[in-house]
Amino acid sequence: MTTDHGYPAVRMHIAGEWCQGGSGRTAPVVDPATEETIGTVPLASAADLDRALDAAAEGFRVWRDTPVVRRTEILHTAAGLLAERAGEVGRIMTLEQGKPLAEATGEARRAADTLRWHADDARRAYGRIIPSAPGILLSVRREPIGPVAAFVPWNFPAGGPMRKISSALSAGCSLVLKASEETPATAMELVRCFADAGLPAGVLNLVFGEPAEVSARLIASPVTRLVAFTGSVPVGKLLAARAGEVMKPSLMELGGHAPVLVCADADPVQAARRSARAKFANAGQVCTSPSRFLVHESLAEEFTAAFVKAAEEVVVGDGLAEGTTMGPLANERRLRAMERLTADAVAHGAEVRTGGERLGRAGYFFAPTVLTDVPAQAAVLHEEPFGPLAPIVPFTGLDEALRTANALPYGLAAYAFTESAATAERLVRELEAGILSVNHCGGSVHEAPSGGVKDSGYGREGGPEALDAYLVTKRVSHLLGP
Numbered sequence: 001m002t003t004d005h006g007y008p009a010v011r012m013h014i015a016g017e018w019c020q021g022g023s024g025r026t027a028p029v030v031d032p033a034t035e036e037t038i039g040t041v042p043l044a045s046a047a048d049l050d051r052a053l054d055a056a057a058e059g060f061r062v063w064r065d066t067p068v069v070r071r072t073e074i075l076h077t078a079a080g081l082l083a084e085r086a087g088e089v090g091r092i093m094t095l096e097q098g099k100p101l102a103e104a105t106g107e108a109r110r111a112a113d114t115l116r117w118h119a120d121d122a123r124r125a126y127g128r129i130i131p132s133a134p135g136i137l138l139s140v141r142r143e144p145i146g147p148v149a150a151f152v153p154w155n156f157p158a159g160g161p162m163r164k165i166s167s168a169l170s171a172g173c174s175l176v177l178k179a180s181e182e183t184p185a186t187a188m189e190l191v192r193c194f195a196d197a198g199l200p201a202g203v204l205n206l207v208f209g210e211p212a213e214v215s216a217r218l219i220a221s222p223v224t225r226l227v228a229f230t231g232s233v234p235v236g237k238l239l240a241a242r243a244g245e246v247m248k249p250s251l252m253e254l255g256g257h258a259p260v261l262v263c264a265d266a267d268p269v270q271a272a273r274r275s276a277r278a279k280f281a282n283a284g285q286v287c288t289s290p291s292r293f294l295v296h297e298s299l300a301e302e303f304t305a306a307f308v309k310a311a312e313e314v315v316v317g318d319g320l321a322e323g324t325t326m327g328p329l330a331n332e333r334r335l336r337a338m339e340r341l342t343a344d345a346v347a348h349g350a351e352v353r354t355g356g357e358r359l360g361r362a363g364y365f366f367a368p369t370v371l372t373d374v375p376a377q378a379a380v381l382h383e384e385p386f387g388p389l390a391p392i393v394p395f396t397g398l399d400e401a402l403r404t405a406n407a408l409p410y411g412l413a414a415y416a417f418t419e420s421a422a423t424a425e426r427l428v429r430e431l432e433a434g435i436l437s438v439n440h441c442g443g444s445v446h447e448a449p450s451g452g453v454k455d456s457g458y459g460r461e462g463g464p465e466a467l468d469a470y471l472v473t474k475r476v477s478h479l480l481g482p
């Protein structure tokens, strides 16, 4: 069933059933390109959440005891269904989130591949046998931690949920997933792939609701054993504190404010073009988005000119329109934040080299924006912009650039451009970040871990490390014989 806008009727998925829940409450879903309401999302009652928790407890027992080969088969079937449906999932994602259709479809395809990678990796979640005394079998096993309370935001409506779902299910855990109320249908379509693939009821439960109510209930419940969150630093700290009160581990993938260091020996035009492409992807709403451009003073003008050119080549428009390379911001909060951060920078003396304003009257479109002469106290240099703003700040010496780069409490991604191996090595060692790219702005890959240091969180998603949070280690000492 779809609305007039071609948007599906959103349902939660609890204990293997699609449902609207018992609260009678809903929230509107808005197309950020038009500001029109295109559908509604049901909000869970406390009783709905309790049913999801009971289902996850039962689902965990079933899934944990399902042979790993069978688990992998089901996950591969789900991945195949998602890959087949990527075009439709992408269309729904563009409607509710705004990103260009090609990016959205690509994200759905990549999410299918994420699932395949983790499903295969879980077959190698080996324990070990430890040398001991004769007659004693001393071993270490890695077991699924239990039902997971997972919370994911709206910027990657398929990729975000899939990182948590794929690791949890591959490890043998069940989940209660609260996806974003702003992009609920993409999450629903992902869950549908698992249901259609034969995932047992209760293993993957999907709920929506008032975020604070849902997280309080799911974290406090003795059923859940891990809290996995992607989102902002303040909310991450709140949820990590709640998890700590009930002695639960958590996995925190939080925000960042990624510095890009362009050293005196770098090619400024190439650095500008490569980092501009990364900056404006997903309209800058990426936790690893390059967001502070620290450029050696000798290259600053050349870099800025090339960056402005790249910004002006971005085609901003409705994500469903042919040729669009950047859609609207995903919600009105981001549009207002861009206006506020730009006005604040200008009030502090910054110059807007291109962009700097909303585009059109309807839809949350904001022009790709380049700011220069930005003083250190401007908010855009401290607060994660999470949008298409690029402040460029010249530096004189590398020590100063490193001090500026490391001065913020964030530590997610960092980027460096230099022709010198020795400078690159120094930056790799000294930049405080969990993810570093040299001479390009590398995106995340399934094979390698992503995650932060400092306020950007802890734990890793991606790579073999992704399973660590979802598995617990059990030491077993077995006396054989009398």
Ligand code: NAD
Pocket (backbone or CB within 6 Å): 151, 152, 153, 154, 155, 180, 181, 211, 212, 213, 215, 216, 230, 231, 232, 233, 235, 238, 239, 253, 254, 255, 256, 286, 287, 333, 384, 385, 386
């Ligand atoms: P926000 O802090 O209100 O919410 C961030 C996410 O957390 C949303 O998905 C929201 O539904 C959820 N959330 C909020 N309160 C919650 C609670 N008490 N319990 C459980 N979940 C809760 O911010 P926002 O306006 O949605 O996004 C803006 C900021 O969030 C950005 O500036 C950025 O810093 C951050 N963000 C980061 C990521 C990321 O990938 N790390 C993704 C989206 C947003």
